[in-house]
Amino acid sequence: MTPVLVLMSGDLSLIAVPANLLACPAVAPATILGFAAALVAPVWPDAAQWLVMPAGYAVGWIVSVARWAAQAPLTHLPWPGGMLGVALLAVAVVVAALVLRRPTWRRVVLVASGAALAAAVVVPPIAAPWPPPRWLLVACDVGQGDGLVIAAGSGRGVVVDTGPDPVAMDRCLRDLGVREVPLVVLTHPHADHIGGLRGVLRGRSVGAVVVSAAHQTHRAKGGWEYRSHGAQDGPVPPDGPGEGQAAPSGQASASGHERPGTAPHDGRQLPEWVATPGARWRFGPSELTVVAPSPSSVAAGPGEGSVLNNASIVLHVRWAAGSALLGGDIETEAQTDLVRQGMPKADVLKVPHHGSGRQDPEFLAAVGARAALISVGADNGYGHPAVDTLTALHRLGVRAHRTDRSGDLAIVERDGSLAVVSRGVREER
Numbered sequence: 402m403t404p405v406l407v408l409m410s411g412d413l414s415l416i417a418v419p420a421n422l423l424a425c426p427a428v429a430p431a432t433i434l435g436f437a438a439a440l441v442a443p444v445w446p447d448a449a450q451w452l453v454m455p456a457g458y459a460v461g462w463i464v465s466v467a468r469w470a471a472q473a474p475l476t477h478l479p480w481p482g483g484m485l486g487v488a489l490l491a492v493a494v495v496v497a498a499l500v501l502r503r504p505t506w507r508r509v510v511l512v513a514s515g516a517a518l519a520a521a522v523v524v525p526p527i528a529a530p531w532p533p534p535r536w537l538l539v540a541c542d543v544g545q546g547d548g549l550v551i552a553a554g555s556g557r558g559v560v561v562d563t564g565p566d567p568v569a570m571d572r573c574l575r576d577l578g579v580r581e582v583p584l585v586v587l588t589h590p591h592a593d594h595i596g597g598l599r600g601v602l603r604g605r606s607v608g609a610v611v612v613s614a615a616h617q618t619h620r621a622k623g624g625w626e627y628r629s630h631g632a633q634d635g636p637v638p639p640d641g642p643g644e645g646q647a648a649p650s651g652q653a654s655a656s657g658h659e660r661p662g663t664a665p666h667d668g669r670q671l672p673e674w675v676a677t678p679g680a681r682w683r684f685g686p687s688e689l690t691v692v693a694p695s696p697s698s699v700a701a702g703p704g705e706g707s708v709l710n711n712a713s714i715v716l717h718v719r720w721a722a723g724s725a726l727l728g729g730d731i732e733t734e735a736q737t738d739l740v741r742q743g744m745p746k747a748d749v750l751k752v753p754h755h756g757s758g759r760q761d762p763e764f765l766a767a768v769g770a771r772a773a774l775i776s777v778g779a780d781n782g783y784g785h786p787a788v789d790t791l792t793a794l795h796r797l798g799v800r801a802h803r804t805d806r807s808g809d810l811a812i813v814e815r816d817g818s819l820a821v822v823s824r825g826v827r828e829e830r
């Protein structure tokens with residue numbers, strides 16, 4: 402199985418061999434019983450059920466072994482993917498076979514590999530387990546859109562945008578073990594940022610939703626341009642205007658919010674607040690501050706899509722080890738405004754608008770980030786991220802990480818500062 406793994410992932414697993422040996426006895430019963438069940442099911446469903454049960458145990462054993470292997474301290478060696486990786490592995494095996502024929506060489510190799518193993522235990526693994534320890538922010542791989550989760554204590558996460566797809570968002574939150582969402586921030590009402598809300602609500606309690614004033618106006622007007630940008634699975638039906646005047650949830654107390662009310666979000670009546678600059682929340686290790694939009698700013702742009710993008714809620718998130726700026730979909734106009742009025746610096750920038758070409762280079766420089774997260778779908782029709790934007794980031798010495806290449810991306814605390822961990826699905830070359 403090892404050559405197949407190399408071909409797929411470009412990693413050489415150090416414990417693939419013992420893990421495969423352990424899983425081996427369960428493979429035959431799982432395959433044969435599963436196959437037999439599939440054959441019998443159409444004609445005799447009851448019998449198929451009896452066949453499936455032991456097959457399930459066998460599969461369970463394989464899954465447990467795989468989980469254990471993935472979390473063991475020695476996990477992966479970086480190894481080139483594709484045919485090159487397989488060829489290298491073959492050469493390594495042949496060389497090892499030749500060398501190990503001589504007893505003296507065998508002893509040398511034993512000592513050397515012992516030392517290498519010891520080093521591998523000390524050096525942190527390349528591919529971290531998921532969720533990575535001490536994660537603070539995760540950009541979920543939601544395809545073309547934004548779906549971010551901010552750590553808010555054990556089993557809790559603040560969601561900033563939900564991506565276009567409920568299934569992808571639910572999957573990401575489940576993988577992170579988030580069962581409770583004290584706050585959902587919807588930066589602006591485009592489907593690639595709010596279409597996955599149902600996935601957030603699935604089996605989870607939600608404290609409150611934060612939207613922009615432009616969002617409420619847009620919704621009140623019927624808001625059908627919800628699909629004008631980035632929607633890939635059809636329009637999102639607009640919610641009705643806010644009703645009732647319930648007190649804000651005690652779970653998430655903010656300073657500087659206005660007009661607390663409730664509004665229906667995917668069939669659930671939830672407390673809803675309008676974001677205003679300076680509003681601040683603290684959840685677990687994270688402190689969130691609203692940077693924009695200010696109620697006085699008139700969002701501008703070349704089209705209605707750009708106007709809504711420029712009215713995005715911009716958040717600054719601070720942790721003990723550093724900070725991040727989450728730029729929603731703001732384009733050049735709103736970025737220039739932010740630079741003019743003065744904005745907080747951050748170690749990590751969630752690049753606005755999926756890395757589109759409408760970026761103000763002064764804004765990118767003013768953030769002063771060391772790392773950039775680009776939440777973007779593979780082969781999207783918008784040409785995101787733009788080559789110009791990637792070049793501008795590169796010139797500023799900012800390392801860009803993309804969800805279309807790396808899958809879920811996490812900001813973690815490591816040795817008192819921030820580091821980026823990718824889930825390593827398709828790490829950039």
Ligand SMILES: [Zn+2]
Binds near residue numbers: 546547593594730755
């Ligand atoms: Zn977007």
Ligand SMILES: [Zn+2]
Binds near residue numbers: 589591630709710730
């Ligand atoms: Zn947008």
